[in-house]
Amino acid sequence: MDIAIVGAGLGGLALARVLHVNGIDAVVYEREAWRGARGQGGMLDIHSGQRALRAAGLIDEFYAIARGEGQDMRLLTPDGTLLLQEDTPDDAPLLRPEVDRADLRNLLLDSLPEDVVRWGHAFAFADKGLLHFADSSSAAYDLLVGADGASSRVRALLTDARPVHIGKNVVEIGIPDIDRTHPDLAAMVGRGTYWVLGDGISLAAQRNGDGRVRIGVSFYNTAEDWFATSGIPFDDPAAARARLIELLPGWDPRITALIESCDDTIMPRSSTSLPIGLTWPSTPGATLLGDAAHLMPAVGQGANMALLDGAVLGLALAAHPHDFPAAVKEYEREMFERTGAAARKSADMHELLSSPDAAQKMLAFFQPG
Incomplete structure (x- = not known):
């Protein structure tokens, strides 16, 4: 059966990689013309997402590109008062290392067979088991996974929710x-x-x-x-x-x-952001992951959740290779609970950062008691 993933971001590529290591083929359709067509943003704080990289068989390669010193932090008030300085020892465990998003994406891309990602395929709509692209081409699918980010076009197949x-x-x-x-x-x-x-x-x-x-x-x-x-x-x-x-x-x-x-x-x-705790009725033939499913305030959770989404869905499909609806239900059950909690934490952090005394509240967050 054909698994089509729309979007070659971290979540979509993690799904493709976990499927690949479990002997399941998938195709990733990406609107960009090639991997370097657009800047990929800055550093990511990868913590819980390391579980996904283990499932993908890439944890050692990840540690090779991760920056442990990126865990250092200095917290100040606008008048220049230094409230907190955390310096990471060189031998500290890589619990929350920083990594360039582009480096992590390249690691995932390089771990896949060359023909898995189809560049220059901008998703337009899906109809009766066919993906239709902006260039008028089409492709068949049995399972469509929307990994196409905050402005997801696939999302409309499952929910009316909008960021x-x-x-x-x-x-x-x-x-x-x-x-x-x-x-x-x-x-x-x-x-x-x-x-x-x-x-x-x-x-x-x-x-x-x-x-x-x-x-x-x-x-x-x-x-x-x-x-x-x-x-x-x-x-x-x-x-x-x-x-x-x-x-x-x-x-x-x-x-x-x-x-x-x-x-x-x-x-x-x-x-x-999308509504906290967003869910939808499980729909045969389609699901979402990453920002397409649970866009939340950017406070260090989004990339980790996307990686985990890809791994959890990939492992569910590997466990139910002939029953995609059962695999999707299993994935969505876990994903809704996990990402709903992460979205609530992210919203709380956003509220903290927007408060007049954010610096003191953040200091208390890092040094409770």
């Missing part, structure tokens, strides 16, 4: 080759994450494996149209950086120097 804005807007910027170009800022950021919280705003600067520091400036309790009203001229990078700093009145100049030193890559991103 909604959560009152958070993020401006993504970065400093390339920071150790060479800005060694003083490199020392300030450290080896992992440099996190400033306060005033309903957060600035998170994070080391990437390629020497770039990616920075996200998040504005909480803001409307969906906030970018249009913020006065940030995204078509003029220098003016955009200046406006960003204006939006951080009273912040320590050492912190805003991170913004001044960024290159011209400036990306606005609105944050959305």
Whole structure:
């Protein structure tokens, strides 16, 4: 029977890999023209998702690309007060190592036979066991798995739920080759994450494996149209950086120097999520995983849940190779419970970060009692 996976993100590739190691064929249809067609984002904190990589037979390869030092963290208030500094010993276990999303995706891609991923196939709709693509081609399927992210087209086959804005807007910027170009800022950021919280705003600067520091400036309790009203001229990078700093009145100049030193890559991103605890009646022939199934606030759970989704579904299909409906029901039962709990935790963390005293609450989170 034909298993069609729409989307070559982490969850879809984890599913394809677990099926492959269990002797089950699947095809992944991806709209991008090739693996490097689009940037894959920054670092991921992989914790529970390591179980999926074990099931995929890739845990040793994962440890080879993971960055244990990425677990380092510095937590500050906008006036530059250092509240917490955690430095990871070199021999510490890799419980929550950071990894470049692109590196992890490449690891999964390289673990699959070359013909598993079909690039340049943009899913349009499904009808009577046929996938239809934007180029008018089609392909048969017995099981369709929507792994096509937050804006999933497959989702509509199972539920009317749609992502909604959560009152958070993020401006993504970065400093390339920071150790060479800005060694003083490199020392300030450290080896992992440099996190400033306060005033309903957060600035998170994070080391990437390629020497770039990616920075996200998040504005909480803001409307969906906030970018249009913020006065940030995204078509003029220098003016955009200046406006960003204006939006951080009273912040320590050492912190805003991170913004001044960024290159011209400036990306606005609105944050959305699906309803917490979203479920749907089990439907023969189709299911969802990853952000398509349970998009939640970005606080370190999404990628782990997607990897686990792929592994759990793959193992269920391997256990019921001739009964896809039973496998899907088994997977969805586990997935709904696991990701519902993760979504609730993520929503609680989002609420904490949006509070006026977020820095002190976060300090208490990391140092309870």
